[in-house]
Amino acid sequence: MTPSNEREMAELVQDASGPLSLNGGGTRPIGSPVAGRALSTAALSGISLYDPGALTLVAGAGTPMAEIEAAVASEGQRLAFEPMDHRVLLGTEGVPTIGGAVAVNASGPRRVQAGACRDSLLGVRFIDGTGTLVKNGGRVMKNVTGYDLVKLMTGSYGTLGVLTEVSLKVLPAPEATASLSVAGLGIERAVEAMSAALGSPYEVTGAAHRPGGPDTAAVTTLRIEGFEASVTYRAERLKALLAPFAAVSVERDQEAVARDWQAIRDVAALADGEAAVWRISVRPSDAPMVVERLPEAEILMDWGGGLIWARLAEEVDLRAALSDLSGHATLMRASSERRARGDVFEPQAAPVAAIAEGLRARFDPRGILNPGRMG
Structure with a gap:
């Protein structure tokens, strides 16, 4: 299903009788597979507002990243958060979209200086699990009141709502x-x-x-x-x-x-082959211990050592090897069989899991939006 506007999207979600598998440009979502009817945001595309003087851009969630990057580049500007192109690492096709970047909080090497995707986001529009249109934030940084759903939706992998539009700040490109x-x-x-x-x-x-x-x-x-x-x-x-x-x-x-x-x-150095690839976030000072405990892994370090990409055999129990270190590990690339087993994301502590469950119950009471994606 590919609705052409927010109203149609809301009606499809409201009338859904079972799980929905959300996708944008078809680059294959990260996470555990979702057994549900496909629902695409690809038609919710286009830049509805771009004010270079105000460093502000508003676009539909299905807008290709290439279109946004070309538009801001023509004005000597750029997206500060430098979103990676997951197709390189995952070996997939499709078209990366701004909604997909927000859904996974895609943030590249510049995060050490400019922050993550969520730090560039000003506002969002999305359809929750009841089919209700929700708006939060605005077109200026100080226009945020009540619950900060802008931050909440970023990195939620489509489990709290279907993004339909995003507002974000851009920055001048360097000389x-x-x-x-x-x-x-x-x-x-x-x-x-x-x-x-x-x-x-x-x-x-x-x-x-x-x-x-x-x-x-x-x-x-x-x-x-x-x-x-x-x-x-x-x-x-x-x-x-x-x-x-x-x-x-x-x-x-x-x-x-x-x-x-x-x-x-884009982690191009680890793109070849079919071995599993993990994304590990730790304190930079712990990076040497991570590498020491994964002697068979091929490594790429980013964010000054705070982000470690590791390619190694699927049967290696990475989390057991790093269990006493603070941080978290996400399985970014693996066979469909391995992803179907779950534990793609770091297991949450009980208090955090309770909060997450409460949020899902609030925004998706029927549990139909990407169920199991973050398992």
Whole structure:
């Protein structure tokens, strides 16, 4: 079912006699499979308002990300949260949409400086599980009253409502960018180097590390963005700051920098093969322990070590290996059989699970919206 407007969407949800499997651009949702009738937001597409002067954009949930990115780029602006393209890692097709990005809180390397997707969101419109249209937030950051459903809907994976429209802030695109690379660091030294850079006054907007392999050397990469003169100055200062760790190389070609960080954003280094891929969020200081306990895993680290992507065999009990560490792990890629077994998302503590269950009962009392998706 692909309703063409909010009214039709509300009627379909209201009249539903069983579970609904929500999707946007068909890139295959993350999470456990949902046994239900397909309901798509693809036709709820288009930019209804874009005010470059106010740094504000409003679009239907089914609007392709490419359309939004092209529109803001034409005005010298961008989406600050740098959403990843999951098709690269999942090996799927389809069209990424803004609603899908909001539903999974897609947030790329720039999160360390600009925040997550939810931090760019100003307002949402959605259909709850009773078929009622709900509006929250607005077109300016201070227009948020009552329950902050904007934040609540972001990352809810379609389990609380069907997103129909989103309002978000955009930011100016930088005049210049640079990447600084340090080769040959071990995990602990790489985390120290990234922490030093992120703790400096030089406004780092990306901090990633790829451990070495049989045919590749380890590389730690940092990104800075801004006005040309500022980037030049900060690149030199960061180079001096990182000199005690190892030799530092600086890339200033904009296309090369964009290409490298797009690969980091989309976890391209772990895209090959059919092994499971996990997304692990931990304290950066715990990153060396994570890597040590997963000796067979291929690793990519982002967010200064706070985000670890790990590719390893499906039969490995990753959560058992990391059970005493604070954080959470999400199974991002696996066979349909493995995903059907559940535990795709980190099990919630009892108090949190009770709150989540209460929210689902409030917004989807019949339990028809993506049931089991976050199992």
